[in-house]
Amino acid sequence: MESISKKKLQQCSDEDLMEYFQAGYEQAFNILVSRFKDRLHNFLYRYTHDHQDCEDLVQETFLRVYRSRHSYERIAKFSTWMYTIALNLAKSLYKKKKRMTTVTIHKDDSDPEDRPMKLEDNDILQDDSLHEKMCMDHLEKALNKLSDDFKEVVVLRDVQQLAYDEIAEITDLPMGTVKSRINRGRAQLQDLLESYVYPETISA
Structure with missing residues (x-):
């Protein structure tokens, strides 16, 4: 895959970034983290209602994305693939703790898509x-x-x-x-x- 600048990477789609990441461009992964960390936090907080649990799950989700990058195939949207990982981790935490507290539906001002x-x-x-x-x-x-x-x-x-x-x-x-x-x-x-x-x- 040809060399690409950080500026061009930032203009890529999520799926393109994953392909660059799979090809060895670590900066592509960093851009994905920057794009999704707030949205992922907001998504997971609705299930945990606990900021510490949420932070742990966000970090674990991105760690799984990093480790499993070569299992991603472009037939799926990156966001769908990532949310699937995050939801499975949240369910595992729920089973471990045997509890699920309130779900918040307040708008997250840090997320323009929320x-x-x-x-x-x-x-x-x-x-x-x-x-x-x-x-x-x-x-x-x-x-x-x-x-x-x-x-x-x-x-x-x-x-x-x-x-x-x-x-x-x-x-x-x-x-x-x-x-x-x-x-x-x-x-x-x-x-x-x-x-x-x-x-x-x-x-x-």
Whole structure:
């Protein structure tokens, strides 16, 4: 592979960078780390809700990427391949600790691609910031009541904004199962959110 400058490397796609890394360009790996470290931290924090665990998982994910670079094939998006490694590590940690705490859905301002989940509510309070905080609090409570199977795919789809085929690859589930779990998880979320927003209708 021909020599390439750092400036040109920075303009490469993730997949091109992996090919350069496989060819021996360590700088390509460093650029991938720089691109994804914040997004990966945000992604993993939603599962651990523990900064130290999250930092450890981020480092371990990149270590696995480094060691397994020659197993990567361009038929898969780099991000999908990396998220699969990260999710498997998070699940292993969960099994080891036998716990999974709350999932946060707050927007990470350091990640330009991170988006908060939108909540439809026509009863807008005069204080928009207070209204948004209440919506997010309700959503966090509802997410934490979902089973891990439903929560996992809903977070990947509605919080991380991943495509269905990426979620299928990351979770190693059939496309039909992914869509079914997302739909069922959303339906449960809707019921739970209604119980928080309109508690009087539940007790009536």
